[in-house]
Amino acid sequence: MTSQTVAVRPELPGGRPAAAALELRDITKTYPGTNALTGVGFVLRRHQMLGLVGENGAGKSTLLSIINGTVRPDSGTISINGEAVRFGHPTEAARAGVATVFQEQGLIPNIPVFENIFLGREDKFCVAGALRRKAMIAEARAVLEELEVDVSPTALTGALSFGQRQLVEIAKAFALSRVYPVEPIILLDEPTSALSDHETAKLFDGISRWRSRASFVLVSHRLSDVFATCDEVVALKDGRVVEQRSIGSIDEVGLHELIVGRQRNAEYYREALQREPSPTIALRASEIGKPGHLGGVSLELRQGEILGVAGVLGSGKSTLARVLAGAEAQGSGDVVVGSAKLRPGSRRDAIRHGIGFVPAERSVAGIIGTDTVDWNLTLPNLGQIALGLLGLISPGRSRALTLDWMRRLKVRAPGPSAACRTLSGGNQQKIVFAKWLARGVSILVLDDPGRGLDVGAKEDIYSLMREIADKGAAVLLVSDNLPELIGLSNRIMVLRDGKVSAVFEAPKDAKPREVDVVAAML
Amino acid sequence: MADKPASAAKKSSDLSLRTIILPIVAIVLLIAYFSYVNPLFFSSSNALNIGRQSSVLLMVALAGTVVILIGSIDLSVGALVTLTGILAALTVDQYGLLGATLVGVGVGALVGLVNGSLVTMLRVPSFLVTLGMLSILSGVSNQISQGQSILFTDSLLPDLVNGSFVLGVPNVIWFALIATGLLTVVAFRTKLGRYLYALGGGEIVASHAGVPVTFYKILAFMLAGAICGLAGVMLTGQVGAGTPTAGSSLLLNSIAAVVMGGTALSGGIGGPHRTFLGVLVIAILTNGMDVTEVNSFTQDIVKGFVIILAVSLTIDRSKYLFIK
Numbered sequence: 001m002t003s004q005t006v007a008v009r010p011e012l013p014g015g016r017p018a019a020a021a022l023e024l025r026d027i028t029k030t031y032p033g034t035n036a037l038t039g040v041g042f043v044l045r046r047h048q049m050l051g052l053v054g055e056n057g058a059g060k061s062t063l064l065s066i067i068n069g070t071v072r073p074d075s076g077t078i079s080i081n082g083e084a085v086r087f088g089h090p091t092e093a094a095r096a097g098v099a100t101v102f103q104e105q106g107l108i109p110n111i112p113v114f115e116n117i118f119l120g121r122e123d124k125f126c127v128a129g130a131l132r133r134k135a136m137i138a139e140a141r142a143v144l145e146e147l148e149v150d151v152s153p154t155a156l157t158g159a160l161s162f163g164q165r166q167l168v169e170i171a172k173a174f175a176l177s178r179v180y181p182v183e184p185i186i187l188l189d190e191p192t193s194a195l196s197d198h199e200t201a202k203l204f205d206g207i208s209r210w211r212s213r214a215s216f217v218l219v220s221h222r223l224s225d226v227f228a229t230c231d232e233v234v235a236l237k238d239g240r241v242v243e244q245r246s247i248g249s250i251d252e253v254g255l256h257e258l259i260v261g262r263q264r265n266a267e268y269y270r271e272a273l274q275r276e277p278s279p280t281i282a283l284r285a286s287e288i289g290k291p292g293h294l295g296g297v298s299l300e301l302r303q304g305e306i307l308g309v310a311g312v313l314g315s316g317k318s319t320l321a322r323v324l325a326g327a328e329a330q331g332s333g334d335v336v337v338g339s340a341k342l343r344p345g346s347r348r349d350a351i352r353h354g355i356g357f358v359p360a361e362r363s364v365a366g367i368i369g370t371d372t373v374d375w376n377l378t379l380p381n382l383g384q385i386a387l388g389l390l391g392l393i394s395p396g397r398s399r400a401l402t403l404d405w406m407r408r409l410k411v412r413a414p415g416p417s418a419a420c421r422t423l424s425g426g427n428q429q430k431i432v433f434a435k436w437l438a439r440g441v442s443i444l445v446l447d448d449p450g451r452g453l454d455v456g457a458k459e460d461i462y463s464l465m466r467e468i469a470d471k472g473a474a475v476l477l478v479s480d481n482l483p484e485l486i487g488l489s490n491r492i493m494v495l496r497d498g499k500v501s502a503v504f505e506a507p508k509d510a511k512p513r514e515v516d517v518v519a520a521m522l
Numbered sequence: 523m524a525d526k527p528a529s530a531a532k533k534s535s536d537l538s539l540r541t542i543i544l545p546i547v548a549i550v551l552l553i554a555y556f557s558y559v560n561p562l563f564f565s566s567s568n569a570l571n572i573g574r575q576s577s578v579l580l581m582v583a584l585a586g587t588v589v590i591l592i593g594s595i596d597l598s599v600g601a602l603v604t605l606t607g608i609l610a611a612l613t614v615d616q617y618g619l620l621g622a623t624l625v626g627v628g629v630g631a632l633v634g635l636v637n638g639s640l641v642t643m644l645r646v647p648s649f650l651v652t653l654g655m656l657s658i659l660s661g662v663s664n665q666i667s668q669g670q671s672i673l674f675t676d677s678l679l680p681d682l683v684n685g686s687f688v689l690g691v692p693n694v695i696w697f698a699l700i701a702t703g704l705l706t707v708v709a710f711r712t713k714l715g716r717y718l719y720a721l722g723g724g725e726i727v728a729s730h731a732g733v734p735v736t737f738y739k740i741l742a743f744m745l746a747g748a749i750c751g752l753a754g755v756m757l758t759g760q761v762g763a764g765t766p767t768a769g770s771s772l773l774l775n776s777i778a779a780v781v782m783g784g785t786a787l788s789g790g791i792g793g794p795h796r797t798f799l800g801v802l803v804i805a806i807l808t809n810g811m812d813v814t815e816v817n818s819f820t821q822d823i824v825k826g827f828v829i830i831l832a833v834s835l836t837i838d839r840s841k842y843l844f845i846k
Binding site for chain 2: 379
């Protein structure tokens with residue numbers, strides 16, 4: 001199916017130095033209701049590292065899954081070393097040298113390292129049905145030593161540090177090339193998202209030493225990683241390639257603009273409706289600290305204000321949202337509402353003081369999929385629908401309350417008794433909002449409320465946020481989406497490594513530029 | 523966007539419809555079959571028999587339902603019925619009916635408190651905590667009774683349980699029906715009930731909504747324990763003695779009934795009303811096989827097949843990533 005030798009092709013026109021190790025042409029993949037990828041193509045040259053960047057949902061994961069044979073594209077071609085390939089199964093991709101180092105690690109913790117390295121390829125060490133354990137260990141040791149990975153092949157995988165396991169995953173990819181005589185193409189999916197700076201440096205140090213023996217695709221949210229290691233970069237946006245650029249021809253700010261793509265649209269974010277916040281302070285946080293996440297963040301949130309919090313992944317912005325909402329306890333510092341100091345890590349106390357919370361992981365933390373719309377909406381509002389001496393819940397009231405909010409928020413659902421998991425993401429998110437609005441909260445903490453929603457649903461949620469602020473509630477908006485943050489917020493606080501690195505005023509006629517906010521993030 | 527939720531909605535309503543209709547269909551088919559084989563099966567006296575035989579099982583299955591609703595499991599229910607039954611037999615002569623009932627319910631709730639506390643505070647999975655508790659309670663029962671039946675002279679308890687005060691239906695059946703009704707009201711019309719479903723369906727969502735998760739989990743185990751305690755007292759009244767083997771068949775039959783009724787072991791779906799149907803299926807199947815003279819070994823085999831079949835039809839696979 002694929003060539004068993006590494007083909008070296010003559011130099012390409014234009015004086016490009018290396019042949020293509022991997023080439024994608026016109027890859028399209030459609031899932032029901034969405035175009036995950038449309039006409040995607042790029043070229044990875046031999047012994048180079050190609051950065052693949054884009055927002056959540058831009059199609060990076062789908063693309064990786066197509067390259068490693070987990071997902072079949074609807075159309076388009078993939079060639080490896082100049083030969084067209086068509087993978088029906090990840091094993092076939094592995095035979096062609098494609099190996100993936102997953103974001104959520106693909107190693108099994110309760111078996112030794114060498115068994116992980118040859119998992120699924122034990123047949124090479126099989127004699128009459130029995131495994132030649134010693135040969136496996138020796139082979140694994142040879143690979144690890146060759147790569148200068150300081151890990152014993154017989155160590156229990158689960159006992160290794162996260163960084164070591166990441167190195168073992170890469171070693172696993174190289175081990176493949178010893179089993180099958182092909183040069184590996186290694187796909188790195190967010191390999192540094194859980195690594196310390198030291199471990200990251202070590203990982204990239206290793207990779208740079210192996211560059212002469214493999215080609216790499218790196219998917220990373222950290223643009224600094226991309227600039228530190230890649231030769232070329234491909235920006236994906238809404239399932240299409242925006243551009244493939246050599247790394248020398250672009251800077252971090254320029255790359256960020258490629259990723260975000262769209263121009264900020266004042267209409268979309270209802271900027272005309274932005275109002276001046278009242279001088280009254282709704283919530284005050286002082287010196288919030290949490291080792292490893294937040295290093296002393298203070299803020300004042302005013303009534304009628306939307307305060308945006310920006311920052312890259314790992315900047316601590318999500319932790320801050322959870323701490324303010326009482327969903328996670330801080331290590332130090334206080335959250336004060338009115339004159340009351342909130343009990344750290346107590347959602348109950350936060351709710352008592354009028355704080356609603358829309359968490360980032362909607363399906364796990366926002367909505368109970370097996371429950372109906374009215375059961376979800378009334379969960380924090382049972383007091384309102386209980387009647388009589390015994391305090392029995394009135395189904396009529398529950399229904400009426402739910403219908404009222406479904407109408408106000410234009411929730412599209414068959415009715416209050418529809419199971420929530422059958423609703424679209426946008427409608428589910430409206431139910432999460434309604435849960436707190438029905439309670440009459442005065443403060444709303446939102447963690448990436450637009451995540452995974454389509455354009456129309458986002459628009460509805462944005463209008464809703466404007467309405468909420470207009471009625472005098474205070475909104476804290478944490479988001480990965482910069483145009484959204486800039487468009488919606490009265491003020492933007494930027495977090496970097498758990499500390500406030502900048503604060504931008506964002507009145508409706510003088511919104512800060514994205515470039516400036518990005519500069520404070522990086 | 524429009525077609526995906528619509529088809530999903532159809533699928534899910536199909537499923538919930540199926541989980542409620544299947545037990546009913548099973549009940550109708552079983553009744554029809556057994557009546558055909560033995561006409562004596564279809565008589566009011568046999569109907570009361572079925573009720574008498576399954577009242578305690580219904581109580582225990584209700585207790586199991588409460589815990590399964592929150593996504594946990596209580597394997598100690600049968601052993602707890604045995605223990606509280608023995609304690610009731612030991613105390614009824616000295617402290618009277620009320621005293622014995624209080625002892626049974628109190629000890630039941632206490633065991634539930636221990637179970638719940640171990641699960642929530644020590645974070646030991648409920649399967650293991652209650653498996654251990656099953657062994658402990660069985661041991662205690664045997665210690666106390668020395669393996670013998672505990673007899674008593676009080677006649678109020680057996681009379682109350684076995685008598686028929688209303689419509690000629692034995693009181694034990696009324697007790698079980700009232701318990702089913704009360705628990706169904708609790709499940710759908712009270713904060714406790716709503717929270718049980720929320721804990722089973724999405725514990726994080728519940729805790730973000732301000733539900734005191736630990737408190738309600740412990741409460742669920744205590745409620746289950748208290749119901750088992752009551753079931754133990756009823757069983758002792760019914761049998762006329764406290765016996766160390768009384769509750770041994772209750773655990774498996776009750777779990778089978780709960781699941782067959784359509785309460786998911788993963789939590790959050792189902793309820794006491796469903797369990798009522800599940801118990802009915804088991805009770806009719808057991809009684810029908812007795813009446814049609816199927817030998818007891820064959821009965822076990824048939825019951826096993828029925829359980830697997832029923833669960834494979836009603837289980838909601840979308841809640842499981844892997845089936846293990």
